[in-house]
Amino acid sequence: MSFVSTPQHFNASTSPSEHPEAPSDAAASYYINEWSEGYATINEKGNVAILPTREKEKAIDLMDVVQEGKKRGFRAPLLIRFQDLLRDRVRRLNESFATSIEEAGYKNCYRGVFPIKVNQLHEVVEEIVDAGKKYHFGLEAGSKPEMIAALSVHEDPESLLVGNGYKDPELIQAALMGVKLGKKVILVVEKLEELYQILAVAKRMNVVPLIGARVRLLSKGAGKWATSGGENAKFGLDTAELVTMSDVLHEAGIPQALKMLHYHVGSQVPDISTINRATSEATRFYAKLYQMGHSLEYLDVGGGLAVDYDGSRTSFDSSMNYSVHEYTRTLVYNIMEICDAEKVPHPIIVSESGRYIAAPHSVLIVEAFGVIEKEHAPREIVAAPSDHKLVNDMFEIGASLTKKRRQENLHDAQQIRDQAQSMFELGILDLRSKAKIDALYWQIAAGVVQLYKDVKYVPEEVKELEVSLADQLICNFSVFQSIIDHWALGQLFPIMPIHRHHEKMERQGTLVDITCDSDGKIAKFIDFQDVRPTLPLHRLIPNEPYYLGFFLTGAYQDIMGDLHNLFGRVNEMHVFLDEDEEEGYYIEEEIPGTTVGSVLTHTQWDPKEMARRIKTQLDAAIKSDRLKPNEGMRLLSEYERTLNSYTYLNFS
Numbered sequence: 011m012s013f014v015s016t017p018q019h020f021n022a023s024t025s026p027s028e029h030p031e032a033p034s035d036a037a038a039s040y041y042i043n044e045w046s047e048g049y050a051t052i053n054e055k056g057n058v059a060i061l062p063t064r065e066k067e068k069a070i071d072l073m074d075v076v077q078e079g080k081k082r083g084f085r086a087p088l089l090i091r092f093q094d095l096l097r098d099r100v101r102r103l104n105e106s107f108a109t110s111i112e113e114a115g116y117k118n119c120y121r122g123v124f125p126i127k128v129n130q131l132h133e134v135v136e137e138i139v140d141a142g143k144k145y146h147f148g149l150e151a152g153s154k155p156e157m158i159a160a161l162s163v164h165e166d167p168e169s170l171l172v173g174n175g176y177k178d179p180e181l182i183q184a185a186l187m188g189v190k191l192g193k194k195v196i197l198v199v200e201k202l203e204e205l206y207q208i209l210a211v212a213k214r215m216n217v218v219p220l221i222g223a224r225v226r227l228l229s230k231g232a233g234k235w236a237t238s239g240g241e242n243a244k245f246g247l248d249t250a251e252l253v254t255m256s257d258v259l260h261e262a263g264i265p266q267a268l269k270m271l272h273y274h275v276g277s278q279v280p281d282i283s284t285i286n287r288a289t290s291e292a293t294r295f296y297a298k299l300y301q302m303g304h305s306l307e308y309l310d311v312g313g314g315l316a317v318d319y320d321g322s323r324t325s326f327d328s329s330m331n332y333s334v335h336e337y338t339r340t341l342v343y344n345i346m347e348i349c350d351a352e353k354v355p356h357p358i359i360v361s362e363s364g365r366y367i368a369a370p371h372s373v374l375i376v377e378a379f380g381v382i383e384k385e386h387a388p389r390e391i392v393a394a395p396s397d398h399k400l401v402n403d404m405f406e407i408g409a410s411l412t413k414k415r416r417q418e419n420l421h422d423a424q425q426i427r428d429q430a431q432s433m434f435e436l437g438i439l440d441l442r443s444k445a446k447i448d449a450l451y452w453q454i455a456a457g458v459v460q461l462y463k464d465v466k467y468v469p470e471e472v473k474e475l476e477v478s479l480a481d482q483l484i485c486n487f488s489v490f491q492s493i494i495d496h497w498a499l500g501q502l503f504p505i506m507p508i509h510r511h512h513e514k515m516e517r518q519g520t521l522v523d524i525t526c527d528s529d530g531k532i533a534k535f536i537d538f539q540d541v542r543p544t545l546p547l548h549r550l551i552p553n554e555p556y557y558l559g560f561f562l563t564g565a566y567q568d569i570m571g572d573l574h575n576l577f578g579r580v581n582e583m584h585v586f587l588d589e590d591e592e593e594g595y596y597i598e599e600e601i602p603g604t605t606v607g608s609v610l611t612h613t614q615w616d617p618k619e620m621a622r623r624i625k626t627q628l629d630a631a632i633k634s635d636r637l638k639p640n641e642g643m644r645l646l647s648e649y650e651r652t653l654n655s656y657t658y659l660n661f662s
Contacts, residue, residue, distance in 0.1 A: 036511035039546050041536060044321025045504045049095060049370055050561065056512035058559060060373070062094035068587055070595050072508045076375055076557060079583055082600060086377040086557065087487040087580040087658055089568070093598075094587045095371040096134065097141035102334065103315075103363055104145040110338040111359075116346050118356040120338075123172050125150040125313065126160060128364030128565045133584060133599055138367060139163050148194075150174060150362050154181045161188050161195075170360060171195045172222065172310065174245075174272070177204050182211045190217050196308070198222035198272045200245045205255055209262060222270030222310065223247055223255055225295050227288055245274070252295070256302050268304040270360070271296040274312030278365060281325040282332035282340060285314060289344040297352035310360040311341055317369045319502050319562055320536035328502040328536065334366070365565040372564035374492050374580070375508065378556040379661055380484035381519070385456035387449040398443040400430050404450040411454060416461045417469065423454045455479060480544040481519035482531075485558065486659045489523045489530045490574035493560060493567050497529055502536050504561040510548050518544035521558070524659060525575045555661075573612060578604020578657045607653040617653050624649050 037043055037052050048064040059069040072090070079088055107120035124138045126149055139149065148169035151157040157173055161184060164171045171193055173185050177200075188195035197219060199205050205221070212219040226246030247255065259265045273295075275288040289311060300306045315337055316330035325331045332340075341359060349356050393405050404426050411419050430447045433439035459476045462468050495501035505521070520543075523530040535542040550556050571579065584599035607617035628642040637645070 032512075036515070039515065040504065040506040041321045041538065042504070042506070044323075044538075045318055045536065045562070046321075047318075047370070052511050056510055058506065058508040058511075060092055060095070062092045062585075062587055063098050068594060070585060070587075070593075072373065072375070072559060073557070074593065075583065075585060075597070076508070078597065079581070082597075084581040084583060084600065084602075085656065085658075085660065086375050086555075087492065087603075088375045089372055089492075089580050089582040090375060091134070091372045091564070091582065091584045093133070093137050093371070093584055096137050096367065099367040099370065100138055100141040100145070100147060103338075103361075103366060104142070104147060106334050106338045107342070107359065107361075110335065110342040113339070114342045114346055116342050116356055118358050120359045120361075121146055121148065121168075121170055121308070122361050122363065123148040123150040123170050124367060125152065125174075125362045125364040126156050127152050127569075129368045130156065130159065130569055132159075134368065134371075134564075135159070136163055142169070148172070150364075154178070154184070157181055157184050161185075161193070164188070164193055167192050167194065169194065170308070172270075172272075172360070172362070173197045174200070174224070176200055177207065179207060179211055182208050183215065186212055186215050186217050186219060189220060190215070194220060196220045196222045196270050198224050198270065198310075199247065199255065200224055202247065202251050202254060205258060209258075218264055219267055220269045221259075221267045222272045222308070223252060223268060223299070224272040224274070225252060225292060227273055227275065227291050252299065256299065256304065260303065265303050266305045268299070268306060270308040270310055271299060271306060271357075272310040272312065272360075274362075275314050277313050278316045278327070279314040280316055280327060280330050282330075282336060285332075285337065286340055286344060289341055290348060293345045293348035294352070296357060297349055297354045300354045301352070307358055308360050309345060309357040310362070313362045313364060315361065315363040315366040317365055317562055317565070319504060320538070321504075322536075322538045327500075369562045369565040372568070374487070374560040374563050374567075376485045376487040376558050376560065377661070378483040378485045378521075378550060378558060379659070381550050382482040382484070384479055385452040387453075391446055391449050391453075397446070398439065400426050400433075400439075401443050401446045401450075404447050404454070408450055408454050408457070411457050411461070413461050416458050417472075419454065420458045420472070420475075423451050427451045452479065476518070477543045479518075481517050481547065483519050483521050483547065483550075483556075483558075485521050485523055486661075487523050487580070488525050488571075488574060488577035488658075489532065490525060490527070491571040491577050492580060493532075493563060494570045494572055495567060496532060496534075500534065502534060502541065503563060504536055505532065505545060506559060506561075507548060508557050508559040510556075513548055515546040516549050517547045519547045520544060525577065527574060530574075573609060576606075576609045576613070576657060578609040580658070581656070603656050603658070605654050606657055609657055610653075621646070621650050621653065 042050055049061055051059050051061060053059045053069060053071060057071050057073045059071050061069050075090055103122060111120065126135050143166060146166055146168040148171055149160040149164055150172040151160040152175035160171055171188060173195060182197060185195045185197050197208055199221060208219050208221060224246040226248050259268055273292040275284060279285055296306060296309050318330050319328040322329045323331060345359065346356055404423065407419050407423050427447060430439055430444055434444045455475050456479055459472060459479060462472050489497050493503060496503060521532040533543060535545045581603040582601040583597050585595050586598050588596050610617060625646055628646055631637040632639050632642045
């Protein structure tokens, strides 16, 4: 038998220089121009660069930031925040509303709020508040801790602080303290019982509250969060409860306390028609309540403004079929039309567009440190005289693989593999023979897939085989900590290598994390047609880091992470543009990721007590001569050092 299979026999690797990739080709492969909205590009080095203000001359090379982080002792996984991008999103949203209001001749203004549940990080909230000062852009809080935090940074008497969510007397008291301080703190009633609590606390504090009512619309949302709206929603008042609320306020002699009507049709609404219907219905409620003697001023349209995670501009769950200007224009014209018909003044428009503002500003960088390649056997597979007949048959198929007989070759290989599996289960095939047959099968399968490249029609079984052959890149991160929505809801995020884009992408792959959970993987990627099962990747180079970026992760993912396997928060760096710096930017904030000891305290472990117990065990080992004293002390020092180390893997 002359045929000898090596790991590269059917899928010979080529050096990057043989097939150079153009940055434009790489950009097209990952749809970067579509989903990034001009905030990301591939530069002349073949690296991904971030443009925080969408100005080419202010691009920041992600690899430069990663390398600077390594110099400062910050390894991947690394979260990089671009604070100037946050400011740009605040500006774009406010200016879009201003443009739509001017175009329509709308007789009032816009006063947006940032819902801090989207990202409660202090630096993020403060940056948004500062960027929104000229627009009187406020905050929204949905819990007691959020209200306490928001009160401390809310200083503009013209901007709003909206209190959503279920409330207790302590939360109400804190909000009304804000009213006494001259802040516009509006408490939105989610259930009727809250109204009575608000009135009781307000009477005790001798203050007239600013009250909002959340209406439960019949209009249903769309997308993954559709159930957060509609008549079966968790929050809000139905029509009968709204009327009762009106009567109670009139009876209390403070009908003017009702300042806002609020509604929420759902987060990440992909279809503009959903927003259209909900706005019309809600504005009708606003007008009728106004006519019932309440001096309403604000109509809060809630969240819903989507982010186009896949760039397809469709009504797919991870996309949106409208622009931000169409969104603001739709709201302004719908509200104006209904109010004019009902002969009530145009309200101040409020929105809670947190996802739109926060999602693009951060990038999660992870390092791939290993790969599982099915067609690459650990050692060369060499024919031997002692081989089982099935092994010889598989070698012959590999040697005779041709374009003309490719599908027949595949079926023959599948039949031999199935036969070998049955024989192995019956105990009549040895392990070495089975190993050769399995390895040869995957090499033949890779050869068949290669022979179908650039063919117009590819059989479904070959497409499935190509997915099965995809590499699995092992990446130093946790899906559950850093992109929880992907695991829990199937939310798609743009993912791509952040360097080597002058090189040919030879491989297709999926990503697996370092948790011990089989769900800790990413096998769904953005695509214009549907959902792509694999991602174009470069071949890993031994002893060289390979970095991937997870983009548009700045909304919810940071704060909703799960401590699965006790992998904590990742290292974090905050980047600001600065034309006086040689690189054009500087790193203002460095936030170390969670240490082993600190994450253990979240689950009631005491690091000091743990170290004491280990010392007791080491002392016993020294007394029984299993360890020398110096070795015992060294081991204790190593144990204590590990307690203070990063929870993720360390390859330095």
